[in-house]
Amino acid sequence: MKQSVLHIGFDDTDSRNGMCTTFLAYKIVEHLRKEKVRFLDYPYLIRFNPNIPWKTRGNGAVALKIQTQNPRLVKKRVTDFVKKYSAIDEGANPGLVFYENSAIPKEFSEFGKTALFTLVNRNKAKRFAAQNNIETFYMGNGQGLVGAIGAIGYSFDDHTFELIAYRHKSNFGKKRFIFKESVKKMQETIPKTFNSYDATKNRVLIAPHGPDPVFFGVRGEDVQSVVKGASLVKSQEKFSGYMVFRSNQGTGDHLQNELDMGNLRTFSSGYVVGQVVKTPRTERGGHVIFTISKSDKKADCAVYKPTGLTDIASNLIKGDLIKIGGGIRKASKTHGRTINVEFIEAIKLAKNTVLANPMCTKCEKRMKSKGKGQGFKCEKCGNISEDKVTENIPRKIKEQLYLPATSAHRHLTRPMKRISKFNTKIAFDNSKKWFYNF
Ligand SMILES: [Zn+2]
Structure with missing residues (x-):
């Protein structure tokens, strides 16, 4: 019988009050495995521009790549799942797309990159789908189509994995008890995992705090490491199962786009290189504001207290050549468009x-x-x-890269541990235990 390759993408099925796009993916995969479809890749968990205003928790979209004899039935089943599990009453705008073709055209990956750096209008996504034979299903205003298309088209220059373990329904909304020591030990014994534990603040970073079905997530460089890592997490609560995602988390991909200092577009993300032209000042609340320039263009930068970068920023002086990454904050009554700083790299420090x-x-x-x-x-x-x-006067900062405190990292933040690490696409291996339920 004829086999079809089917790409399935969905986004924005979750809301602030529970549910979560990755859990929907877990339920769909659980179902498709019973239907005997063949998986051609690990599920993708793709984080898009974190600096857009209407993101839910993490702006994460999911894509699946499968082979099936009956694409029509698969599409129907998946659509039913999206209808059933999406939190539409709570403000989600789910988008679901199907693309039946073995190869992904390169325009798709360009679309994905645009959604990573800027704000993409949902109408643009609808037009793109119509022009490219993408079947769409959406509820609400359809904003979820942007991430859904971007996820199936995402091309990885680098990637990581995350194992996400899910709770039994009876535990949804209850407090998560995870033994701190076990997480600390996991981070020490499995060096290919990252951001599990903040040793300076003595904090577990693998568990969310909200009512969603996620019990914990272990991030790492390959499937073996996250599976092994998860097995070391100790808790009295038994989780119902897990799934491993291939992800752009921890890659810093959203900051690889050079921003035009003369034309900062609100809600875009990227980096700029320039010279500090205004002595940093500390505002009420401990935030540090300074101005950088390149040629005759200038940009205001803001470093917020929780990033832990304010001490670094306040020690910058006029003439320092720096590279900064971040997102463009909307202009307010008191500030113009400002770069909300996510890293500072001191390239050449001026003499003080x-x-x-x-x-x-x-x-x-x-x-x-x-x-x-x-x-x-x-x-x-x-x-x-x-x-x-x-x-x-000796400088208090060095010519090096400075990152936010681990606890202030976003999903996409490239941690220090990964600075010179790039994973070219690791081949899919179905024999690895990437899905499990009890
Ligand atoms: Zn003398």
């Missing part, structure tokens, strides 16, 4: 100098001024000198 009275070379004491324009004199031995001297 002051003019000071000369030192007496004999006594190693600072000379006193004899009056305006009359030179300087050592009070102890009478030595004299004409001019003030330029002195270097």
Whole structure:
């Protein structure tokens, strides 16, 4: 019988009050496995531009790639799942797409990249679907179509994995108890996992706090590591099952786009390189604001207290050459469009100098001024000198990359541990335990 390759993408099925797109994916995969479809890749969990205003929790979309004899039935079943599990009453705008073809055209991946860097209008997604033979199903205003198309078309320059474990329904909404020590130990023993535990704040980072079905998520470089990592997490609560996703989390992909300093588009994400032209100032609440420029273009930058980067930012001075990544915040009454900083890389630090009275070379004491324009004199031995001297003040920051505190990382933030690590696409291996339910 004829076999079809079917790409399935969906997004924005969740809401702030529970449910979650990855859980829907888990339920769909659980069903499709029973239907004996063949999986051609790990499910994708793709995070898009985190700086757009209407994201729910993480702006994550899911894509599946399968082979089936009966694409019509699969489409019907998946659509039923989306209808059943989407939190439409709570403000979700689910989008679901099907694309029946073995290869993904490169326009799809361009669409995905655009959704990573900017705000893509839902009407653009509807037009794109119509022009490219993509079948769509949506509820609400259809904003979810943007991520759904972007997810099936996503092309990875680098990627990671996340194992997400789900709770039994009877535990939804209840507090999660996970033994801290087991998570700390997991991070130490499985070096290919990341962002599980914040050792400086003594905090477990794998578990969410909301009412959603996610029990915990272990992020890492390959399937073996996240499966092994999850087996080391100790809790009294038994979870119902797990699924491993291939993801752009931890890649910093949303900041790889160079922003035009002269034309900052609200809600876009990316990086700029420029010189600090205004001494940073600390505002009420501890946030630090400064201005950078390149050629004759300028941009205001804001570093928020919870990032833990304010100490670094407040030590910048005029003339420092830096690279910063972040998202463009909408203009307000008090501020113009501002780059909300997500990392600071000091490329070339300026010398911090002051003019000071000369030192007496004999006594190693600072000379006193004899009056305006009359030179300087050592009070102890009478030595004299004409001019003030330029002195270097040691800088408190170094020429290096500075990232937010681990607990302030977003899904897409590239952690220090991954700075020089890039995974070219790891082949799908169906023999790995990427799906499990009890
Ligand atoms: Zn002296």
